[in-house]
Amino acid sequence: xxxxxxxxxxxxxxxxxxxxxxxxxxxxxxxxRALDELNMDMKKMLFVSGIGCAxxxxxxxxxxxxxxxxxxxxxxxxxxxxxxxxDLCVMVISGDxxxxxxxGNHLIHxxxxxxxxxVVCANNMIYGMTGGQxxxxxxxxxxxxxxxxxxxxxxxxxxxxxxxxxxxxVARYSVTQPLALIQALKKAIRHVGFSFIEVLSPCPxxxxxxxxxxxxxxxxxxxxxxxxxxxxxxxLAEKELSEKIITGExxx
Amino acid sequence: MISRWIKSPFxxxxxxxSGNEAAAEGAIAAGCRFYAGYPITPSSEIMExxxxxxxxxxxxxxxxxxxxxxxxxxxxxxxxGAKAMTATSGPGFSLMQESIGYAAFTETPCVxxxxxxxxxxxxxxxxxxxxxxxxxxxxxHGDYQVIALSPWSVQEMYDLTLRGFNLSxxxxxxxxxxxxxxxxxxxxxxxxHSKVEIWDRKKKRGRPPFGxxxxxxxxxxxxxxxxxxxxxxxxxxxxxxxxxxxxPEVHSRLVDRINQKILRNxxxxxxxxxxxxxxxxRAMIAYGFTARTSLYVVHQLRKEGRKIGMLxxxxxxxxxxxxxxxxxxxxxxxxxxxMNLGQVAGEVKKFCACEVxxxxxxxxxxxxxxxxxxxxxxx
Numbered sequence: 001x002x003x004x005x006x007x008x009x010x011x012x013x014x015x016x017x018x019x020x021x022x023x024x025x026x027x028x029x030x031x032x033r034a035l036d037e038l039n040m041d042m043k044k045m046l047f048v049s050g051i052g053c054a055x056x057x058x059x060x061x062x063x064x065x066x067x068x069x070x071x072x073x074x075x076x077x078x079x080x081x082x083x084x085x086x087d088l089c090v091m092v093i094s095g096d097x098x099x100x101x102x103x104g105n106h107l108i109h110x111x112x113x114x115x116x117x118x119v120v121c122a123n124n125m126i127y128g129m130t131g132g133q134x135x136x137x138x139x140x141x142x143x144x145x146x147x148x149x150x151x152x153x154x155x156x157x158x159x160x161x162x163x164x165x166x167x168x169x170v171a172r173y174s175v176t177q178p179l180a181l182i183q184a185l186k187k188a189i190r191h192v193g194f195s196f197i198e199v200l201s202p203c204p205x206x207x208x209x210x211x212x213x214x215x216x217x218x219x220x221x222x223x224x225x226x227x228x229x230x231x232x233x234x235x236l237a238e239k240e241l242s243e244k245i246i247t248g249e250x251x252x
Numbered sequence: 253m254i255s256r257w258i259k260s261p262f263x264x265x266x267x268x269x270s271g272n273e274a275a276a277e278g279a280i281a282a283g284c285r286f287y288a289g290y291p292i293t294p295s296s297e298i299m300e301x302x303x304x305x306x307x308x309x310x311x312x313x314x315x316x317x318x319x320x321x322x323x324x325x326x327x328x329x330x331x332x333g334a335k336a337m338t339a340t341s342g343p344g345f346s347l348m349q350e351s352i353g354y355a356a357f358t359e360t361p362c363v364x365x366x367x368x369x370x371x372x373x374x375x376x377x378x379x380x381x382x383x384x385x386x387x388x389x390x391x392x393h394g395d396y397q398v399i400a401l402s403p404w405s406v407q408e409m410y411d412l413t414l415r416g417f418n419l420s421x422x423x424x425x426x427x428x429x430x431x432x433x434x435x436x437x438x439x440x441x442x443x444x445h446s447k448v449e450i451w452d453r454k455k456k457r458g459r460p461p462f463g464x465x466x467x468x469x470x471x472x473x474x475x476x477x478x479x480x481x482x483x484x485x486x487x488x489x490x491x492x493x494x495x496x497x498x499x500p501e502v503h504s505r506l507v508d509r510i511n512q513k514i515l516r517n518x519x520x521x522x523x524x525x526x527x528x529x530x531x532x533x534r535a536m537i538a539y540g541f542t543a544r545t546s547l548y549v550v551h552q553l554r555k556e557g558r559k560i561g562m563l564x565x566x567x568x569x570x571x572x573x574x575x576x577x578x579x580x581x582x583x584x585x586x587x588x589x590x591m592n593l594g595q596v597a598g599e600v601k602k603f604c605a606c607e608v609x610x611x612x613x614x615x616x617x618x619x620x621x622x623x624x625x626x627x628x629x630x631x
Contacts, residue, residue, distance in 0.1 A: 010481065012494070
């Protein structure tokens with residue numbers, strides 16, 4: 001079978017390192033499809049990532065320039081590269097913990113500068129690679145290896161955060177909405193300015209098994225049930241709304 | 253690999269500059285075209301001058317949100333092809349350590365100027381110290397090498413920043429200019445010549461950017477956007493950049509090479525200066541601002557007929573072992589005055605066969621000649 005996206009994969013890469021049921025493979029595919037539909041030149045693409053499972057989406061898999069940096073610092077490294085060579089199309093792909101917790105300061109400042117960076121934040125609501133610790137995106141009440149009785153704190157709304165900081169393209173989709181996600185990725189790539197796409201990606205290994213969703217399909221079903229559009233959210237009572245995730249475009 | 257001579261971007265002449273201004277000019281002369289920084293006393297004048305000068309020469313300046321972002325941005329810019337620099341002082345230098353390790357492990361040329369102030373912690377922000385010398389060598393985790401230079405004058409803020417860029421490009425290593433508040437804020441004459449010698453990183457298409465045939469070699473370094481499809485990672489990697497995080501052989505080979513490429517070239521990298529050492533029975537080993545006071549004391553004692561000399565360390569890391577070892581065999585006593593609790597004195601003890609005495613002061617002030625005289629009388 002000829003794999004349609006193979007030409008975007010680095011020579012020598014045989015398989016992805018992701019766990020069964022991880023959403024990052026769907027996200028990886030969606031990013032490559034967006035690049036393919038826009039005929040992007042991989043020789044002018046720079047993919048920057050931090051530390052964590054999502055940081056491995058581009059590195060080493062993508063067949064462009066890749067810069068796998070330190071935990072939390074992807075946006076700072078990307079800022080230097082983009083400023084010095086504006087001809088590069090710079091896409092930052094990293095996780096929620098990397099971009100919004102340890103890298104939170106860089107995130108709001110990069111959004112404030114509105115530099116032309118395309119940021120894809122794979123949000124699995126947990127620290128996956130390190131063993132399932134609570135994240136700044138774990139919903140209140142959910143269990144992790146460091147919150148056995150449920151997370152006592154509220155999570156960040158990442159889209160509101162970056163929009164408030166000045167990002168000029170902001171969207172949120174789940175890997176269960178691949179077609180809308182690909183369209184959003186294409187818009188982000190074409191957009192000149194700081195674009196941010198939060199992508200909900202299930203982590204059955206670390207998040208699901210602690211929260212009564214052991215099997216990958218249970219997490220997929222859960223995302224399908226919870227992700228709604230802004231229009232769908234309008235008529236809902238506050239209690240119903242509290243467990244929903246609103247997806248769509250928020251900026252511009 | 254060879255160097256080239258270019259016309260100085262600043263007109264030839266003698267100028268009355270501060271050390272921090274001279275360092276910025278040295279960077280511009282070396283070809284630095286990217287600066288990212290964060291304000292911190294007593295280094296901020298370097299950033300302020302770079303903001304103006306980079307605009308004039310067509311470079312990029314950005315003030316980042318903190319020091320971690322600053323050094324990370326210069327590493328990103330360096331891989332995009334820039335000669336890049338940041339400057340800071342103790343607290344910022346502490347924050348930069350993880351990224352300095354990243355630059356060492358990914359063999360990224362970049363220059364960091366540390367205008368040292370009196371620490372630890374916030375300490376005395378406007379006062380002088382030399383407390384970051386060991387941090388410069390050991391500040392990031394794991395075994396790696398940096399190059400660290402120690403200017404003692406406004407002239408050397410220019411010369412050694414320029415040399416720092418050249419060494420950084422040649423050996424693909426982060427290079428530190430370990431200045432201090434006194435040198436940074438000192439004003440004195442700076443001579444700028446009509447031509448400057450420049451080294452550039454070597455490029456070779458298709459060659460592995462993280463491996464060489466020769467042990468301790470320096471691989472070529474392409475830039476992003478050149479079609480090389482670079483794979484850069486701070487994880488252990490093979491010659492082409494593929495992560496190899498459980499291969500003991502790849503790890504030890506890489507760690508060994510990034511250390512050996514500096515240590516094997518130590519004689520090329522390190523510079524020292526001798527004063528009156530031919531017939532000296534006692535010698536001072538000094539660096540940075542303290543070497544100025546020490547030399548004054550040596551001149552005075554020579555007038556009294558005392559057989560004392562001085563070895564000045566212009567390079568701190570890699571440590572000039574050969575010069576220090578030779579001196580230790582030649583004299584009976586070595587005295588190391590410094591503005592910390594004996595950081596370099598401890599290193600000197602490793603290589604000197606003779607008695608080594610540490611003269612230290614950590615009160616936020618430069619060590620005056622009378623203090624050294626007083627200390628010498630006691631020993």
